[in-house]
Amino acid sequence: MSLRRLSPLPRLSRSLARVTTTQPPRAFARLYSSAQAVASTPNDTPEFTALGHNNAQGLLVNSNWTTLEDRPLTHNSVYSLLQNSIPSIRHRSLLSKEECSKLVGIIQDHGISTYNQKVVFPPLGSVGLSQFDHDKETYLSGVERASSLQKRFREEANVDVVGRVAAALQKATGLETRVALEDGRPYFAGMLRVVSNYIQIHSDYGPFDGPDWEIGGVVGQLSWNVLLRQVHGGDTIIYDRQWNGAADNAEFRKKFPSYAFQPLTVQGRIPKALAAIEGDLTFFNSRNFHEVKPCDMRHDTPEDTIRYTMSSFVGLLPASNGKPPCLVLWS
Numbered sequence: 001m002s003l004r005r006l007s008p009l010p011r012l013s014r015s016l017a018r019v020t021t022t023q024p025p026r027a028f029a030r031l032y033s034s035a036q037a038v039a040s041t042p043n044d045t046p047e048f049t050a051l052g053h054n055n056a057q058g059l060l061v062n063s064n065w066t067t068l069e070d071r072p073l074t075h076n077s078v079y080s081l082l083q084n085s086i087p088s089i090r091h092r093s094l095l096s097k098e099e100c101s102k103l104v105g106i107i108q109d110h111g112i113s114t115y116n117q118k119v120v121f122p123p124l125g126s127v128g129l130s131q132f133d134h135d136k137e138t139y140l141s142g143v144e145r146a147s148s149l150q151k152r153f154r155e156e157a158n159v160d161v162v163g164r165v166a167a168a169l170q171k172a173t174g175l176e177t178r179v180a181l182e183d184g185r186p187y188f189a190g191m192l193r194v195v196s197n198y199i200q201i202h203s204d205y206g207p208f209d210g211p212d213w214e215i216g217g218v219v220g221q222l223s224w225n226v227l228l229r230q231v232h233g234g235d236t237i238i239y240d241r242q243w244n245g246a247a248d249n250a251e252f253r254k255k256f257p258s259y260a261f262q263p264l265t266v267q268g269r270i271p272k273a274l275a276a277i278e279g280d281l282t283f284f285n286s287r288n289f290h291e292v293k294p295c296d297m298r299h300d301t302p303e304d305t306i307r308y309t310m311s312s313f314v315g316l317l318p319a320s321n322g323k324p325p326c327l328v329l330w331s
């Protein structure tokens with residue numbers, strides 16, 4: 001077996017010399033210019049060359065990440081994740097065991113829908129509304145109805161998952177954290193996903209998924225997830241490879257299901273295995289390609305193979321028109 005060596009990389013900022021960027025707000029200079037650089041050079045892969053030369057040790061694999069470990073939720077870890085210099089954040093026990101079991105009881109008594117099966121197949125169960133497969137008016141006018149499950153969580157279990165995540169983010173970063181707004185109308189945030197198969201390799205990034213929406217202006221994007229009932233398996237795998245928009249769509253996107261990308265997209269890139277642990281709040285950079293593995297099937301506990309998570313995206317909106325930068329949430 002060949003040895004794979006991790007080696008330190010020329011920092012992202014070094015390769016930025018090759019691209020022109022507009023002047024960013026000062027505090028966000030690096031993040032902003034990183035986003036611009038990647039977005040403005042779709043045919044180039046500015047971050048690094050995945051595989052170096054074959055040598056006596058085998059293939060050399062580089063990475064943007066300085067660690068493969070989860071980091072706790074802090075100001076620095078959120079910025080590092082937005083800049084893609086770490087793979088993940090884990091905030092343990094956002095929800096207690098008792099809270100998780102109350103929420104699962106409510107879910108099992110609630111109607112479950114699915115994502116648009118023309119885009120996401122096999123069916124991926126959900127309660128909520130996703131920005132990426134709706135037009136603006138359908139999405140914005142459906143927000144209240146889509147919030148029915150969260151309303152029950154608050155009223156019947158006294159648990160406001162999205163509120164707790166927003167408060168934890170605001171406390172850690174000192175940035176205002178709010179639901180994204182489209183001309184003053186709120187987005188939906190806080191999707192319940194019910195995974196009974198798997199989720200294929202894909203990426204989520206507002207500037208590509210909604211260039212004409214408020215979220216099209218984010219300069220970095222994370223996903224957060226809270227697992228509501230322990231499963232065996234069902235890990236999230238995150239690859240150190242960011243979506244480059246149209247060029248990647250043309251080369252690697254599947255015709256069906258159209259949300260998914262071929263494994264070749266991430267060949268040679270370092271993967272991070274993010275374990276699913278009940279009650280934990282985890283974050284990763286959602287512009288990185290990622291997938292969810294199937295749960296292990298067991299003779300004794302067949303019902304364990306259904307994986308329930310609450311989730312939304314978090315984007316960093318830079319300062320504009322005299323307003324400070326802020327974090328926005330949406331699904």
Ligand SMILES: O=C(O)CCC(=O)C(=O)O
Pocket residue numbers: 193199204223224225235236286290292309311
């Ligand atoms: O369920 C997960 O762990 C990740 C799901 C996902 O694709 C996301 O949160 O963007």
Ligand SMILES: [Fe+2]
Pocket residue numbers: 202203204223286290
């Ligand atoms: Fe995703």
